[in-house]
Amino acid sequence: MRQLSTPRRLLTARHPAAPAVATAIAALLLAGCGTATTTASGGGPGASGSPGSCGTPPPSAPGAPQPTRLAQGGVRITAVGPACFEYEVTNPNSEPYDVTVVFNGPDPGRGAAVFGSPGTGGGGNLTRTVTGLAPGATEKGRIDLAVPGRTAQAGPPPTLSAPEALAPKPELLTVRSVPTAEAPRPDGPCPPSGLRLYADEGSAAMGLRVVGLHLRNCGAATVTLDGYPQVQPLDLDHRPLDGVRILRGGAQIATGTGADDPPRKFDVRPGEGARATLVWRNTTEAGTPQNAPYVRVRATPDAAPVMVVPELDLGTTGRLGAGAWTREDVNDRPSPPPAP
Structure with missing residues (x-):
């Protein structure tokens, strides 16, 4: 051979x-x-x-x-x-x-x-x-x-x-x-940014989709969060998906998803974590359904990007809700997916 x-x-x-x-x-x-x-x-x-x-x-x-x-x-x-x-x-x-x-x-x-x-x-x-x-x-x-x-x-x-x-x-x-430079690293060496970011497997019911974004400070410096993650849906070829409205919060899509809280400013000290929630509906009516396998996420405007794979099936709604960062106890969060 x-x-x-x-x-x-x-x-x-x-x-x-x-x-x-x-x-x-x-x-x-x-x-x-x-x-x-x-x-x-x-x-x-x-x-x-x-x-x-x-x-x-x-x-x-x-x-x-x-x-x-x-x-x-x-x-x-x-x-x-x-x-x-x-x-x-x-x-x-x-x-x-x-x-x-x-x-x-x-x-x-x-x-x-x-x-x-x-x-x-x-x-x-x-x-x-x-x-x-x-x-x-x-x-x-x-x-x-x-x-x-x-x-x-x-x-x-x-x-x-x-x-x-x-x-x-x-x-x-x-x-x-x-x-590789944007791949989520839930385990292994701490990224140069000092922040680990990954998406969980999410849940789906009656066309409603909810995926959590988890952030952990694995570095030595305190990070301040105040607002929403920056999210950019990407198509199968990693190109930005046009025509998708990014909503602040998920209330316009569904309530009770964890994406409803208003933004609060708080510090994430080394070893601490935060969470944000993506929410959308797979509703198909007149028009062409939109799918975005990938989402490029920045925890803060100046943070290094991380590309997660939540498999957005937006139907014809053209809307994606992104909740504000909230504090998360790393001991209570779901186990991260195994590292590649």
Whole structure:
């Protein structure tokens, strides 16, 4: 297998923490000979070794571009075999990027191993993140699955007439990328700004969406907050999304979301935290729906920007409410998402 000219990198994994998942994912191995290590939630380092080829490239019509389920956002699934598949991630940008890829799980109805928890019926999802991918660089990765024949559903696996019927059918669900310099860092070394900023997973009900922005002072200096975070919705290509009204507070969209309090001036000492709330509705009427996967956030007008991925599905409302910063006890806040 051809070696890349760029150094080998560590790819990390995030997927549901269930015992079945820990045994289902044997290892994540980088392309080429040698060893690599994978870290998965719910388990320690995975197995390492020198794999052979996974299989053959996914079929596609001659001369036709690969469908988005096989190639999108600089990521391609390059080979699929009965017990593994391979992919590559390329950074076409002019600066380093962090790239997060979500694959779907193979179909448990065919008796193949799955990524998600038992009983999901449709397989689970598996996330891979490449951090600090240099401009023009390509990383190759491999997903090794469990022994074919194990199924996530109750009862014995179905009887199959050919080994090929066990082959997984991985697909790309989403590809999200943020400039490494703007990537949220909920864990690890404190950013040069002395402030950690990240978005939580949020909640949704009856078309109403609420996402929290969490800020923690991990530096040595006290920071004063007085007002609202600056937010800029961005489209899939990281361009500002035109026509979106940024509202101060969320009362015009819904009450009781945590975005209703008026701004107050307060100090955030080292080790302390603050929170602001984004709120919007996914209401679709006449017109073209607007989607903004990314939001560039500045805690204060002169703060360094951080790009979060709240997946804004604004429908045709064209409005995003941003609540004022409020004090937050870091001991009471939700656990931050795992670092890439």
